[in-house]
Amino acid sequence: MRLIFLGPPGIGKGTVADRIKDKYNLTKISTGDLLRENVVNKTKLGIDAQEYMNQGKLVPDELVIKIVEEKLKGMNNYILDGFPRTIVQAQELKKFAKIDQVINFTAKDETIIDRLSGRRICPKCNTIYHIRNIPPKKPGICDKDGTKLIQREDDKPESIKKRLKVYQNQTKPLVAFYNKKNILVNVDTDKPLPEIVDNTINVIGLKR
Ligand code: AMP
Numbered sequence: 001m002r003l004i005f006l007g008p009p010g011i012g013k014g015t016v017a018d019r020i021k022d023k024y025n026l027t028k029i030s031t032g033d034l035l036r037e038n039v040v041n042k043t044k045l046g047i048d049a050q051e052y053m054n055q056g057k058l059v060p061d062e063l064v065i066k067i068v069e070e071k072l073k074g075m076n077n078y079i080l081d082g083f084p085r086t087i088v089q090a091q092e093l094k095k096f097a098k099i100d101q102v103i104n105f106t107a108k109d110e111t112i113i114d115r116l117s118g119r120r121i122c123p124k125c126n127t128i129y130h131i132r133n134i135p136p137k138k139p140g141i142c143d144k145d146g147t148k149l150i151q152r153e154d155d156k157p158e159s160i161k162k163r164l165k166v167y168q169n170q171t172k173p174l175v176a177f178y179n180k181k182n183i184l185v186n187v188d189t190d191k192p193l194p195e196i197v198d199n200t201i202n203v204i205g206l207k208r
Contacts, residue, residue, distance in 0.1 A: 003079045007105030008167040010116030015128050017079045019197045030081040033126050056162035061088045069096050085171045102178040107189040116160050120149040
């Protein structure tokens with residue numbers, strides 16, 4: 001099964017993907033995680049991408065498309081989290097992957113802003129927390145490996161507004177793009193996490 005998790009930054013795509021991937025034997029492929037790894041390892045891609053990421057802008061299509069195409073080689077069971085984010089990316093994706101379903105996560109703006117500003121991540125294993133909704137057992141420390149949690153540079157208030165605008169202008173058109181292909185289903189995320197996870201499980205595999 002080849003799935004896309006679509007929706008604005010911070011809505012919970014990555015968190016839900018982490019909670020359902022094992023049930024369906026899917027690999028989560030997060031372009032944000034892949035790019036951040038490249039930034040940390042100071043690869044050429046990381047150096048080229050960092051400036052865009054810190055400013056809350058999208059990394060140029062050709063860079064992101066290349067890493068996804070490379071990653072998907074020989075894979076048939078995955079969740080794409082954070083890709084595609086532009087129509088160009090979606091058109092290119094079509095050339096190397098047949099997507100079965102797109103889950104479009106929705107929420108009120110206030111919910112998204114609260115999720116983004118309260119998000120903390122483990123820089124080592126990429127586990128996602130939220131200071132109130134998904135707190136770690138020990139404040140500020142990853143449950144899995146004891147690493148100190150960080151707030152992403154682009155989750156700070158200056159970047160959040162820009163990222164939401166980028167979503168509106170460049171990513172939201174994908175909702176209509178996939179709707180037309182009859183492979184898109186919506187999941188309302190103005191609910192507690194267990195309910196969001198259950199609702200996502202209920203729509204996976206559903207044809208409209
Ligand atoms: P995310 O972790 O998905 O919020 O991504 C963090 C940042 O990585 C984004 O704000 C972009 O700068 C960059 N990024 C991630 N995925 C993409 C993509 N598909 N296209 C362009 N830039 C991306």
